Each structure stands twice: as C-alpha cells, then as structure tokens.
Amino acid sequence: MADAAAAFGITLKTLREDLSVLWMCGMPGLTPGDLIDIDMDAVDGEGVIHLSNADYLTRPLRLSADEALALVLALRTLREIAGPGKRDAVDRALKKLEAAAGNMPATDQATVAVTAARDDIQARVNDGLQRGKRLDLTYDVASRAETTRRMVDPLRVFVLDGYGYLEAWCYSAKALRTFRLDRIAAVEVTSVDVAPHEVQLKDLSTGWFEALKDAPLVTLDVQPSAAWIAEYYPTEAVTTRPGGGLIVSLHVTDPAWLRSLLLRLQGGARVLSPEGAGDSAAEAAREALDQYAVLLGTTAGV
Amino acid sequence: MAPRKTERILNLTICLLVSGRYLPKSRIREAVEGYHNLSDAAFERTFERDKDELRSLGVPIEVGSFDPLFDDEPGYRILSSEFALPTIDLDAEEAAVVGVAARVWRHANMAESTRSAIAKLRAAGVEPDASQLASLEPSVRASEPGFEMLWNAVLDRARVSFTYRDGSPRTLEPWGLTSFKGRWYVIGRDVDRTATRMFKLSRMTDLPRRVSRAGSYQVPADLDLRSLARSLAPREPTETAVLAIRTGKAPALARRGEPATSDVTLPAGFAVYAVGFGDLHSAAEEITQYAADVVVLEPAELRELVVRGLTAVAESVRAA
Numbered sequence: 001m002a003d004a005a006a007a008f009g010i011t012l013k014t015l016r017e018d019l020s021v022l023w024m025c026g027m028p029g030l031t032p033g034d035l036i037d038i039d040m041d042a043v044d045g046e047g048v049i050h051l052s053n054a055d056y057l058t059r060p061l062r063l064s065a066d067e068a069l070a071l072v073l074a075l076r077t078l079r080e081i082a083g084p085g086k087r088d089a090v091d092r093a094l095k096k097l098e099a100a101a102g103n104m105p106a107t108d109q110a111t112v113a114v115t116a117a118r119d120d121i122q123a124r125v126n127d128g129l130q131r132g133k134r135l136d137l138t139y140d141v142a143s144r145a146e147t148t149r150r151m152v153d154p155l156r157v158f159v160l161d162g163y164g165y166l167e168a169w170c171y172s173a174k175a176l177r178t179f180r181l182d183r184i185a186a187v188e189v190t191s192v193d194v195a196p197h198e199v200q201l202k203d204l205s206t207g208w209f210e211a212l213k214d215a216p217l218v219t220l221d222v223q224p225s226a227a228w229i230a231e232y233y234p235t236e237a238v239t240t241r242p243g244g245g246l247i248v249s250l251h252v253t254d255p256a257w258l259r260s261l262l263l264r265l266q267g268g269a270r271v272l273s274p275e276g277a278g279d280s281a282a283e284a285a286r287e288a289l290d291q292y293a294v295l296l297g298t299t300a301g302v
Numbered sequence: 303m304a305p306r307k308t309e310r311i312l313n314l315t316i317c318l319l320v321s322g323r324y325l326p327k328s329r330i331r332e333a334v335e336g337y338h339n340l341s342d343a344a345f346e347r348t349f350e351r352d353k354d355e356l357r358s359l360g361v362p363i364e365v366g367s368f369d370p371l372f373d374d375e376p377g378y379r380i381l382s383s384e385f386a387l388p389t390i391d392l393d394a395e396e397a398a399v400v401g402v403a404a405r406v407w408r409h410a411n412m413a414e415s416t417r418s419a420i421a422k423l424r425a426a427g428v429e430p431d432a433s434q435l436a437s438l439e440p441s442v443r444a445s446e447p448g449f450e451m452l453w454n455a456v457l458d459r460a461r462v463s464f465t466y467r468d469g470s471p472r473t474l475e476p477w478g479l480t481s482f483k484g485r486w487y488v489i490g491r492d493v494d495r496t497a498t499r500m501f502k503l504s505r506m507t508d509l510p511r512r513v514s515r516a517g518s519y520q521v522p523a524d525l526d527l528r529s530l531a532r533s534l535a536p537r538e539p540t541e542t543a544v545l546a547i548r549t550g551k552a553p554a555l556a557r558r559g560e561p562a563t564s565d566v567t568l569p570a571g572f573a574v575y576a577v578g579f580g581d582l583h584s585a586a587e588e589i590t591q592y593a594a595d596v597v598v599l600e601p602a603e604l605r606e607l608v609v610r611g612l613t614a615v616a617e618s619v620r621a622a
Binding site: 007008009017018020021022024025026027028029056057059060061062063064065066067068069070071073074075077078080081082086089090092093096097099100108109110111112113114115126129130140142145146147154155156157158159160161162163183185204205207231232260261262263264265266267268269270278281282284285286287288289291292295296 | 305308309312313316317319320321333334358359360361362382384385386387388389390391392393395396397398399400402403404406407408412414415416417418419420421422423424425426435437438439440441442443445453454456457477478479480481482483484485502504505521525526527528550551552553554557566567568569586587588590591592593594595597599605609610611612613614615616617618
C-alpha cells in the first residue's frame with residue numbers, strides 16, 4: 001500500500017478509496033465472477049494489495065499526449081546540461097519513449113530553449129561534480145565586465161528560466177555562488193577532493209525573486225523603449241504612467257549590475273530613488289565620452 | 303473524479319476492451335451499469351463526455367461499423383494492442399535520466415503529468431533511479447496564468463481567444479508552445495489576420511478562453527517549432543565592428559572577436575578586435591554598458607549610437 005501510494009503520489013486514504021471503486025468494476029454483467037477481485041482484508045490488515053480477475057488489465061495504459069509531452073520536455077531540458085557523456089543516454093531514452101508513445105500527436109508541440117555551456121566545458125563541470133573534485137574556474141563577471149579566476153567546489157548544475165548554472169562553494173568569496181554556464185570561459189578539474197560545506201542550495205521553485213528579496217530596492221522611471229525590463233527582471237512593483245512608460249521598483253544586489261543596466265538602456269531609465277544610485281552610471285558615461293573626445297575628436301551630442 | 307463516474311468510465315473501458323469487436327451504443331448502454339438509469343438524451347450526453355474523457359486520458363477508442371449485425375449503427379472498441387503501453391526496455395543509464403526528468407517541472411499540474419507518466423513506466427518494469435545524477439537539476443517553470451489552458455488547447459487542437467497587450471482581441475489556432483529565456487510563447491495561426499503569429503504569454507491581458515471544440519484545425523505537417531523559436535534568438539552576425547577593448551574587460555565581446563588593427567592611437571592597456579554583430583541597435587546597447595572599457599572605432603554609425611546613448615545616460619542623471 002505504501003509503495004503504491006508513493007508511486008502515484010497520493011495518500012493511503014485516497015488509495016484505499018480508489019481500490020474500493022476498482023472493486024466495483026469488471027466485465028460487463030457485473031456478477032461477482034465478473035468483478036475485479038481485491039482482497040480488502042489484506043489491504044486493511046497487512047497493507048498489501050492482492051488483485052485478481054483482471055487479466056485484461058495486466059499492462060499499464062499507454063502514455064497520454066499530455067504525459068508524453070511533459071516527460072519529453074523534461075528530458076530535453078535535462079539534455080541541455082547533461083554534457084556529451086549523458087546526452088547519449090537522454091537521446092536513447094527519448095527515442096524509446098517516443099516509440100512507446102506510438103501514434104501520439106507530435107511531441108514537437110512544445111520546446112524549451114536553454115542557454116548552457118560549450119560541450120567541453122559542460123563535460124569538465126559534470127566530471128568534477130560527479131567525482132567530487134575542485135574546479136579551477138575562469139569566469140566572466142557580467143556586472144563587472146571582467147574575467148576572474150577562482151577555485152570552486154561544485155555542488156549542483158541546474159537550469160532556471162532558460163539558463164544553465166553551476167552552483168558552487170567559491171573559495172574567493174568564501175560563500176556559495178552561482179555561475180552562469182555560458183559565461184564560464186575555461187575550467188580545469190583539479191585532483192583536490194571537494195570539502196564539505198554547510199550551505200543551503202537555492203530553491204528553484206521560487207525563481208530568482210526570493211533570493212533577491214532582501215536586497216535594496218531601486219525605483220526607476222522607465223521610457224516605453226526600455227519597458228521590457230519590467231518583464232525581464234523580477235520586479236517588486238510596476239505602475240504605468242499616464243504618458244506611457246513605467247515606474248518600476250526592483251531589488252538590486254550589486255550596484256555594478258545597476259550601473260551596466262542604466263548604461264545599456266541608453267537613457268531609457270532614470271533613477272527616482274534612492275538618490276545617487278544612478279551617479280556611477282552617469283560618471284562612467286562621462287568618462288567614456290571624454291575618452292571618445294580625446295581619441296577620435298568626437299564631441300558629445302553628435 | 304467522483305467515484306461513480308470513475309466506476310462508470312472504468313467499466314466502459316473494460317467493456318470496450320474485452321469485447322474484441324465493435325459494440326453499438328445500444329449494447330454499451332445495456333452492458334455498463336452506470337448508463338442504466340439515464341434518459342435517452344442524458345445517456346447520449348454522458349456517453350459523449352465519457353468518450354472525450356477517455357481519449358484525453360490516452361485511451362484509444364476506435365469507431366467502426368463493419369460488423370454485419372449492426373451495419374447502420376457505428377460501433378466502438380478498444381484494441382488491447384493500442385490500449386497497453388508497448389514494452390519499453392531502458393538500461394540503467396537511460397532509467398537514471400528518466401528519474402531526473404521526474405523532478406524537472408515546477409508547475410503543479412505538469413509535475414503531476416510527469417509523475418503519472420513515470421508511474422506507468424514503473425508498472426511496465428522501468429526502475430527510474432536518479433541518485434547517480436543527483437547533482438543535475440534541470441527545471442522548467444510556467445508561471446504565466448494562461449499556460450495550462452494553452453497547453454491543453456495545443457494538445458486538443460482547440461481555438462482560443464484572448465486580449466493582447468496592444469488591446470487587440472485575438473483568435474488563434476495554437477500549434478505549439480515554446481519557452482525562450484524562461485518566457486513562454488504560443489505559436490499558431492491568427493484566424494482574423496490569416497497569418498502565422500507568435501504571442502508572449504505574459505503579454506496577454508486576460509485569460510485565454512477556448513472558442514472551439516477539440517480537433518478543430520490541422521497543424522501544418524511541416525511545422526518546425528524549434529526553427530520558429532530560433533527566430534526569437536539574436537540574429538547571426540552579418541556585419542563587423544572594430545572595437546578597442548581594455549585588457550581583461552568586456553570578456554564576452556573580446557571572446558567573440560578576432561584580433562585586429564587600427565590607425566587610431568590608443569592609450570596603453572587597450573587591444574583592437576573585430577567583432578561581428580547582427581543588429582546595429584542591439585550592438586550599441588551591449589557596447590554602451592561597458593562605458594570607457596570599450597571604444598567603437600568603426601563603423602561610424604555604431605559609434606554615433608553609442609555616443610548618443612552615453613550622452614543620454616550622462617544627462618538623465620544630471621536632470622534628476
């Protein structure tokens with residue numbers, strides 16, 4: 001009973017109720033000899049299911065279109081971070097499942113794109129992860145726009161919202177860090193075993209918003225041209241302005257990230273609060289303009 | 303499902319499965335106890351609903367009438383070869399990846415669909431064991447309110463109506479769903495505009511509603527959802543920019559480029575790269591974020607866009 005309930009993800013009570021329905025079913029005619037026979041004493045006593053007189057139901061039902069597509073999509077998402085080693089196994093499993101699904105509607109009716117690592121990098125990350133070896137990681141830090149090198153103990157590779165990540169204990173930060181797989185420039189598997197770390201891995205169900213909720217809040221006045229940021233980043237509040245445009249509040253962990261966002265939006269967003277949060281972007285822009293003037297004789301406002 | 307309905311549907315299934323030949327509706331009504339106390343009209347309705355329900359559960363009900371005894375009435379049967387999951391033989395490695403797949407969906411009903419698929423595979427002898435791949439955790443979310451409805455509409459081939467962000471009412475024959483950067487899109491034929499269209503679920507301003515029966519249209523046989531999805535991705539580079547990049551900075555740009563030369567005299571610590579780009583405006587936005595760490599040498603129109611962007615940032619803060 002316990003195994004059956006676990007396999008179907010239901011409670012023992014629900015399973016008992018389902019069995020008592022099944023007991024009323026059987027061949028047309030529904031005389032006792034036609035009905036499916038379940039030993040309810042064994043169910044209630046030893047917690048074991050003895051089922052007989054159902055020779056026509058010995059095989060499981062084929063997968064429904066919904067089940068097949070849900071499973072295929074899950075496997076294809078795994079495929080993106082499986083690395084060359086396990087990708088073959090995913091492909092073989094997909095092929096067998098698609099064959100078993102038979103004359104189903106095409107399982108191509110839904111796709112998930114995942115941005116992950118190059119094959120050689122994925123292979124090394126997964127190797128370090130499986131054998132429990134420390135990694136020597138060369139990583140592009142987007143917000144600081146530079147490459148860093150650090151030693152990390154790999155703990156998990158995950159996919160969230162279309163990107164693959166490595167979650168690892170970082171010896172430079174002395175903390176748990178998350179690295180986007182497509183920004184790993186190089187990685188070597190060292191011969192050092194990973195050390196135990198007391199850390200809480202990220203809960204993937206809540207997305208990025210939960211992880212950000214304690215970070216300082218920044219409010220931006222956003223032009224229609226930059227309104228995509230309200231959909232793209234986790235926001236705390238979004239209000240529409242009468243003339244078009246938005247007021248967007250979002251949590252910012254890293255001031256350098258805000259600076260590069262404001263620059264990227266090219267004036268499409270202005271900081272409303274906290275005061276001064278946009279200053280470093282403006283300074284960086286002025287510094288860049290001065291440099292253009294010196295190098296190329298370009299003046300601001302061309 | 304209510305117990306009485308479960309009982310009726312299961313008895314209907316067994317009845318159609320064991321008969322071995324097409325059964326006319328009148329026979330089915332006699333044989334399945336759940337239909338006994340219904341008026342003619344109620345029986346017709348209930349029987350139609352039960353058939354739809356069984357089909358959506360993946361039970362293949364065939365309609366035919368070549369039995370000479372009932373030649374003017376359609377008959378129904380379930381072939382056990384079509385009903386049962388075919389033998390599926392997964393090796394340990396394949397079973398392990400299926401085990402990982404079991405925990406991918408972060409959406410209650412999709413997780414449930416995966417779980418019931420795996421329960422069937424277990425019953426067929428597959429032993430999914432994800433423990434050897436415990437540190438791989440792919441996840442797929444679908445937080446858009448319209449997702450589940452559209453997923454079912456795609457599977458059933460049912461038309462849907464919704465309001466899009468521009469305020470326009472749309473009627474769509476949904477062909478498929480695709481997720482890009484974690485956002486779901488639906489692709490299909492826009493009935494009013496008679497054209498292929500793609501809509502972002504998060505930009506629908508109301509919940510999509512079904513406006514047709516299941517099986518109302520055909521999906522193009524040559525539909526290639528993945529290439530349609532790729533059209534969402536950044537365009538392939540078609541032009542080349544010459545950039546001066548400060549050493550160690552803007553690594554994503556530098557790595558995409560090839561070393562190049564320039565006549566411009568640069569300060570120490572800069573190197574010149576030729577970097578491909580597809581769209582002028584996206585390239586300008588990307589480059590502007592690096593401020594003084596990247597200098598656009600060529601082409602002039604890209605440099606102008608970057609300088610204009612920098613000027614706007616410098617002024618927007620001053621104005622605040």
